[in-house]
Amino acid sequence: MQVLNGEMPWRRPVWFMRQAGRYLDEYRATRARAGSFLDLCYNPELAAEVTLQPIRRFDVDAAILFADILLLPQMMGVDLRFQQGEGPRLQPVRDMNAAENLKAAQAAGDLAPVYETVRILRRELPDHVSLIGFCGAPWTVATYIVEGGGSPERLRTRFAALNGEPWLDVIIDRLVEASAAYLAEQARAGAQALMIFDTWAGDLPDGLREKYIFQPVARIIEALRAKGIDAPVIGFARGIGPAQPDFARSTAVAAIGCEANMPVDYMRKVLAPEIVVQGNLDPLAVIAGGEVLEQGVQRLLTLPKERHIFNLGHGFRPDTPVEHVQRMMDLIRAEDESQDV
Numbered sequence: 001m002q003v004l005n006g007e008m009p010w011r012r013p014v015w016f017m018r019q020a021g022r023y024l025d026e027y028r029a030t031r032a033r034a035g036s037f038l039d040l041c042y043n044p045e046l047a048a049e050v051t052l053q054p055i056r057r058f059d060v061d062a063a064i065l066f067a068d069i070l071l072l073p074q075m076m077g078v079d080l081r082f083q084q085g086e087g088p089r090l091q092p093v094r095d096m097n098a099a100e101n102l103k104a105a106q107a108a109g110d111l112a113p114v115y116e117t118v119r120i121l122r123r124e125l126p127d128h129v130s131l132i133g134f135c136g137a138p139w140t141v142a143t144y145i146v147e148g149g150g151s152p153e154r155l156r157t158r159f160a161a162l163n164g165e166p167w168l169d170v171i172i173d174r175l176v177e178a179s180a181a182y183l184a185e186q187a188r189a190g191a192q193a194l195m196i197f198d199t200w201a202g203d204l205p206d207g208l209r210e211k212y213i214f215q216p217v218a219r220i221i222e223a224l225r226a227k228g229i230d231a232p233v234i235g236f237a238r239g240i241g242p243a244q245p246d247f248a249r250s251t252a253v254a255a256i257g258c259e260a261n262m263p264v265d266y267m268r269k270v271l272a273p274e275i276v277v278q279g280n281l282d283p284l285a286v287i288a289g290g291e292v293l294e295q296g297v298q299r300l301l302t303l304p305k306e307r308h309i310f311n312l313g314h315g316f317r318p319d320t321p322v323e324h325v326q327r328m329m330d331l332i333r334a335e336d337e338s339q340d341v
């Protein structure tokens with residue numbers, strides 16, 4: 001929170017995307033107890049439990065609410081299932097009639113279990129651990145709605161954007177409205193910072209980013225401010241590379257998440273002077289361990305502490321060895337210890 005508010009932090013802040021997840025035995029055990037992934041997301045006690053598991057293991061500075069970006073479209077009326085081993089399946093929306101049936105107004109109100117998870121977490125977390133709420137960005141959530149699930153190339157959605165399909169505009173507008181209400185409720189329940197995940201932002205060419213990536217995120221933040229929510233927002237427009245400064249300027253995010261292939265030199269010289277950067281260790285380097293991990297961490301420690309939130313460039317993979325995560329934490333914390341003496 002100090003870095004997001006433009007202050008010098010007491011140490012370099014660190015947290016990890018997907019820090020709660022399948023690489024932890026205790027996560028797999030709790031998930032089995034919950035039944036399905038969605039049962040876990042909608043069970044406030046168990047969702048809070050899995051959020052807290054990595055906090056007990058590692059000395060991280062933030063917890064991210066355990067939920068999923070697809071809960072919101074589910075409450076907007078899109079049928080959602082998680083098939084074992086296959087990822088999400090949604091009822092596709094690909095025409096005006098289906099788009100106009102998406103409910104925006106009451107969707108956030110139907111996510112009460114998520115706000116209960118946030119309240120439990122704020123009660124249970126140590127004071128120095130910040131709580132991050134989140135939602136998917138309209139573009140990324142729209143890709144799941146249009147494709148009907150995960151998809152290697154997301155071609156239907158990208159062509160809908162290239163062709164300027166009016167039904168895609170309706171989907172995006174409904175998502176903007178519902179997402180702003182959803183994030184506002186998370187903040188009211190106790191989330192101190194909010195992150196907007198635009199995992200598929202890199203799918204669009206120059207000229208279309210403004211309309212489908214920047215503006216929807218900007219409108220969500222404007223709506224939050226209009227509702228009196230002043231929590232800082234971290235924008236993760238994954239894969240837009242040198243368009244990051246444009247994203248930062250057009251949206252008024254407090255920080256940008258950087259993808260794993262963003263050169264650290266570019267983050268230090270071009271991005272950090274303008275905005276707080278979060279990221280961007282390659283999740284594969286954590287699996288590899290050894291020299292690769294050590295060098296990757298050291299490279300990121302060259303970023304100014306008051307402008308950097310240590311993280312991965314994308315989430316932990318399930319095959320990540322827990323000892324390597326601990327090793328990474330030790331390497332990061334060694335910086336602060338060496339400066340204390």
Ligand code: 1CP
Binds near residue numbers: 016031068199
């Ligand atoms: O237990 C399991 O096997 C389920 C795996 C899983 C987990 C742990 C899914 C299914 N979602 C989550 C939790 C989750 N998802 C969090 C929790 C907080 C954290 O620890 O980070 C967050 C923030 C998300 C966000 C999310 N869901 C994104 C954006 C970030 C990213 O990873 O790029 C996306 C794209 C999703 C969709 C989704 N949910 C789950 C899967 C397998 C997918 C990807 C589907 C696909 O595109 O193939």
